[in-house]
Amino acid sequence: TVDTKLRTVRTACPYCGVGCGVLATPDGSGGAAISGDPSHPANLGRLCSKGSALGETLGLESRLLYPxxxxxxxxxxxxxxxxxxxxxxxxxxxxxxxxxxxxxxxxxxxxxxxxxxxxxxxxxxxxxxxxxxxxxxxCMASSVAGHRRAFGADTVPGTYEDLDQADLLVFVGSNAAWCHPVLYQRMLANKQTRGAKFVVIDPRRTDTSSEADLFLGLKPGTDAALFSGLLVHLADSGALDGDYIARHTAGFDETLARARSLAGSTAATALATGLSEPDVAAFFKLFRDTPKVVTLYSQGVNQSAQGTDKVNAILNCHLATARIGKPGMGPFSLTGQPxxxxxxxxxxxxxxxxxxxxxxxxxxxxxxxxxxxxxxxxxxxxxxxxxxxxxxxxxxxxxxxxxxxxxxxxxxxxxxxxxxxxxxxxxxxxxxxxxxxxxxxxxxxxxxxxxxxxxxxxxxxxxxxxxxxxxxxxxxxxxxxxxxxxxxxxxxxxxxxxxxxxxxxxxxxxxxxxxxxNDGSRDFDIGALATLSDDEYDSLAPVQWPAPAGKPPSPRFFADGAFFTNDRKARFVAPEVPALRDETTAARPLRLNTGRIRDQWHTMTRTGLSPRLGAHLPEPFVEVHPDDALKYGLMHDGFAKVITDHGQCILKVVVSERQQRGMLFAPIHWNESNASHGRVGALVASHTDPFSGQPEAKATPAAISPY
Ligand code: SF4
Incomplete structure (x- = not known):
């Protein structure tokens, strides 16, 4: 039943995994005034452009009304x-x-x-x-698989408060400024008030990288090599927590040996990733010397045929330094969907x-x-x-x-x-x-x-x-x-x-x-909520799990060093899946990266109803480096045909230094109903990660020509 009186209702935003609280006040004629919920711990009253435009997307025009x-x-x-x-x-x-x-x-x-x-x-x-x-x-299957391999369960160890308390925030394959905007603003506040440093690791410059103290524009598919190099550096510079490794983990020696074979030195890491040696050294030093570090990873890591290995390469570095389960530090998977x-x-x-x-x-x-x-x-x-x-x-x-x-x-x-x-x-x-x-x-x-x-x-x-x-x-x-x-x-x-x-x-x-x-051996336990009355369920305030019956809730996992494996020890996992499945060829000399834009969501069925959101980036486009634009005869604001072995699209050309040479970027949102020529999902190969089954959406070999 719905209370039809025009009173304000506390609800949650339906877009991204930040999970912001929303106050909705119906106007009595099918619409509602929307604002951020100041009492919700995720957003404390803030909303991003998508969330604040929710009231513009409530119309019935396109709705299915009956079976x-x-x-x-x-x-x-x-x-x-x-x-x-x-x-x-x-x-x-x-x-x-x-x-x-x-x-x-x-x-x-x-x-x-x-x-x-x-x-x-x-x-x-x-x-x-x-x-x-x-x-x-x-969206996040590679994170699930990586967590299960390392922790014995699909557990995100930390909380948003850790992002406020960290002194170093490392974004890997994440344009949080666009894709998790309210959480990004929270981290920006940490940077501005506490001086936290940002490192952004991404083949593409983004709004997130514009605030970075250090930007690492690595070659696609080389994240595991970068974090393997970091593990070697931590080992060789005496930064490991040997006692923690011995008491709470297994598999370190084999993993370190594998890391040495992938990226045995700072110079070798630079060579493997296409980064400069000083930049690699600067990242390694920052990570080594900053105890409170949170590493955030999102689709750039997950949407990969080696996504699970990338996740584990990141987790390895946190486990090796015991930077997990404590305030202001830990690995953090940013989920895409609500x-x-x-x-x-x-x-x-x-x-x-x-x-x-x-x-x-x-x-x-x-x-x-x-x-x-x-x-x-x-x-x-x-x-x-x-x-x-x-x-x-x-x-x-x-x-x-x-x-x-x-x-x-x-x-x-x-x-x-x-x-x-x-x-x-x-x-x-x-x-x-x-x-x-x-x-x-x-x-x-x-x-x-x-x-x-x-x-x-x-x-x-x-x-x-x-x-x-x-x-x-x-x-x-x-x-x-x-x-x-x-x-x-x-x-x-x-x-x-x-x-x-x-x-x-x-x-x-x-x-x-x-x-x-559940005797505590399974991570997901919300037994304390199993006896809620209907009224208590209706008025349920935001609550974190685990919430076991009869025990105080603990906001962070692994504070005691006990994991969910049989022997309660975390596992180091050595990367083994090759970096990229398909090579570029003379016919497909570029790599197509796909992703989200700031003001649209999925296939635009809801955000597409808001003219305000549509004004940000109104049509499907492909971003191209200026040198590639010159090489392939492309004009800024002209049109180009992008072809892969799987399909083709006609997209508006955006020439931009943000793009790496040899790479293209196209957003995922457009489809048959709003721009039949811009359906980029048809271009993407269906290679999947062997552990997570998540497809590679960031590096399909492609060609481009003027249209
Ligand atoms: Fe909604 Fe995400 Fe924006 Fe929050 S950050 S308002 S959850 S889209």
């Missing part, structure tokens, strides 16, 4: 009961005929935790397949089960008993890229997409679009009537409630769970995702398992599972 099914004459409006019956009947038929692995769900870091939990439970618990993955695979963390908590990834449990016999048995799900999946499912490859091969016949647009956002997006056309059943739960995925041949279209209408929880980059609260009446017949999935679960015969009356019911079960037979 639709494809009939002979096209998509026809149907009653909810008919749409849900149809989905359940078709899923049941396909599973009976082709087996449980012939169906798949593709979810989104935009979903609320409660929605994610129910979808994961239906697929893994009751359809019996783990083919449930998420667009978070494109609820990528919540999705990880419920097991929204195909290689996790639920509540950070995996596909080990004890975990499978525990979740089976908790869910009363005898047919629970017993092995990992297909990760995002592999899932769509299986669809293209005809092995997966039915796909349910919730809150995301894979025909634009996945690599090799043209192949994804043609794969979608092969499905016997494509169900899409969406806010909007049309997008590239819907238009690829949807069979059932289900109207989901949007931000401002739906209610539940999200978890931000510092593990803080916040409430998203409804302050608007739902558009048309739109329903919450948890309700839609539950209704299908009931129609499949699992009435008791999906008998939820509210998001609060789902949350309590999720919290209870996190604590179920």
């Amino acid at each position: 639709m099914i494809r009939c002979k004459g096209g998509m026809q409006r149907v009653a909810w009961s008919d749409a849900l019956d149809h989905v359940a009947t078709r899923l049941k038929h396909i599973v009976a005929r082709d087996g449980e692995d012939a169906v798949a769900f593709y979810l989104s870091g935009q979903m609320l935790t409660e929605d994610y939990y129910v979808a994961n439970k239906l697929m893994k618990g009751f359809l019996g397949s783990a083919n449930v993955d998420t667009n978070s695979r494109l 609820n990528a963390m919540g999705g990880r908590e419920v097991g929204g990834l195909a290689n996790q089960l639920a509540a950070h449990m995996g596909f080990t016999p004890p975990d499978i048995d525990r979740v089976r008993r908790f869910w009363k799900a005898p047919d629970i999946a017993t092995h990992e499912g297909l990760k995002a890229v592999a899932m769509f490859e299986a669809i293209a091969r005809g092995e997966i016949k039915a796909l349910w997409v919730i809150g995301t647009n894979p025909a634009v956002s996945l690599p090799d997006a043209d192949l994804v679009r043609s794969a979608l056309k092969k499905l016997e059943l494509l169900v899409v739960s969406e806010n909007v009537r049309s997008n590239d995925t819907v238009d690829a041949g949807v069979h059932v279209l289900l109207p989901a409630q949007a931000w401002g209408e739906k209610s539940g929880t999200v978890t931000n980059s510092e593990r803080r769970i916040s409430r998203q609260r409804a302050f608007l009446a739902p558009a048309g017949e739109a329903m919450p995702d948890w309700w839609i999935v539950s209704q299908v679960g009931k129609r499949l015969g699992h009435t008791a398992a999906f008998d939820y009356m509210s998001a609060a019911d789902v949350f309590r079960e999720h919290a209870a599972l996190s604590a179920f037979e």
Whole structure:
């Protein structure tokens, strides 16, 4: 239910992983005044351009208002009961005929935790397949895999307060000034008031690098070499914490030996990374001599075919110096999406089960008993890229997409679009009537409630769970995702398992599972929240996990040096995956890097509604170094055709010294509905990291010519 009185509601921003608190005051005619929530610990009242424009994106123009099914004459409006019956009947038929692995769900870091939990439970618990993955695979899967390898669990050790207290902030593959703006402002305040130093490591100059005390414009794919060189330097200059390494870690000697073979000296590191030796030496000295250092990493590290190795190369340096679990220091993964963390908590990834449990016999048995799900999946499912490859091969016949647009956002997006056309059943739960995925041949279209209408929880980059609260009446017949999935679960015969009356019911079960037979050996425990009343859930203030029942919350992990591996020791992991999969060639002499811009979000279905946001960078573009512009005959503000082995785009040319020679940068947001020539996902190779399954989106060999 939504309180329709015009009172201010505390909620959370639906865009990035900073997780800012928002105050929304409905205006009584479908809009709302938006401001930052001064009481929210993540933002203390601040909002960035995207967050402050949320009130401009609430219109109904593009909204999907009722369920639709494809009939002979096209998509026809149907009653909810008919749409849900149809989905359940078709899923049941396909599973009976082709087996449980012939169906798949593709979810989104935009979903609320409660929605994610129910979808994961239906697929893994009751359809019996783990083919449930998420667009978070494109966002932070390499960080998940790196954390699990080093810590034994997918745990972000630190908190935002560490960013206020650090004396050195190292940004690796992160343009936080654009992609995590409020958190960046917080770090800038640290720089201005406490004199913290910034080091920015990125092939491209960005707004983040403009504030850097030291900018390292390394060659793409060489982050692991840089941090291997740092580990060697720390060892050779007596900066290791030998006692900590001996008592709390394993695998150091092999990892150091491997690091020596990759980058055995400052000079060798400079050679491997394309940096100058003085710059490398300056970075090494800063890191060595500054105890309070936080290393922040984001998509430039994660979106890589060796992303997990890059993450572990960073973690190695923090473990070797015991700079973890203490105020003002530690490694810090900046998640891209508002609820990528919540999705990880419920097991929204195909290689996790639920509540950070995996596909080990004890975990499978525990979740089976908790869910009363005898047919629970017993092995990992297909990760995002592999899932769509299986669809293209005809092995997966039915796909349910919730809150995301894979025909634009996945690599090799043209192949994804043609794969979608092969499905016997494509169900899409969406806010909007049309997008590239819907238009690829949807069979059932289900109207989901949007931000401002739906209610539940999200978890931000510092593990803080916040409430998203409804302050608007739902558009048309739109329903919450948890309700839609539950209704299908009931129609499949699992009435008791999906008998939820509210998001609060789902949350309590999720919290209870996190604590179920958890003696402290699993990191994700929010047992203290499992007994919230409906009123307490409604008024829940932002809270960090872990929050175990009967124990005081601890904001930071690993303060005691105990990790989540069997022997409670952290692991050093030596990089082993080659730097870049594809070489450049005479026909593809450049490398295409893709990423976000300051004022747009994903495929622009929401931010594209705000003229103010659109004014920042209004059309798809490719950034080119002046020397490359000259070499390839490109004019600033002219148009260019960018070609890779996977597709081509027509983009406006921006000639800029920010770009490295030999590299191109193009933003990811444009798509068929707003600029058919600017769909850069179609250009990106689908190479994936062997540990995380995350695709390489930063270095596809490409050619460019005037258009
Ligand atoms: Fe929203 Fe992120 Fe901006 Fe905060 S920083 S207002 S969460 S987009």
